[in-house]
Amino acid sequence: MTGCGDVLENMRIMEEEIRALIDKIEPENVDLFLSEMVKERRIYVAGAGRSGLIGRAYAMRLMHVGLESYVVGETVTPAMREGDAVVIFSGSGETNSVVDIAETAKSLGGYLCLITSHKNSTIGKIADCVVELPSPTPPENEWENTFEIRQITGGYKSASLPLASIGTLFETSAMIFSDAVIASIMEVNLCGIEDVMERLNNIQ
Incomplete structure (x- = not known):
């Protein structure tokens, strides 16, 4: 055992990677994404694997700040209507199950946002709206379209190098980005922490 030094150093390296990534994000796409989030509409969130978990956290926060949000695939998720927004979290943008959701959403007249x-x-x-969290990507022939195949075979390749070869850089930056969006939504909609606290789960 070498103590906690290596872990803390890894955290510092990841922090540097995140800072470098933030500087490469296109502000106009972020502005478009935020403007679409505060419109009067339902917001559906989707993703696979760890990206899907980030999406679920984002959907929960949208609810906390007073927006009508749902996770695609949940039993209580209602039918999507034309004009509703769908937010997809996908590092590769190629996972078959998530591609199917995106194509279905477009066919139903949904406004499609991608965090990738x-x-x-x-x-x-x-x-319709793409926020790219840019990071080095593996060669195209290394992408496996089926998330389940990547997991079962141990061949999962995410768009996260050099330190985070199994997806951490995208997912960590996606989590930070989504929390920053929530903070901005609170400012735009004049939603205070008291409003959020009133919507927290109280029957768990």
């Missing part, structure tokens, strides 16, 4: 590291992906090409 790969703006020229299959989902990126059909999305």
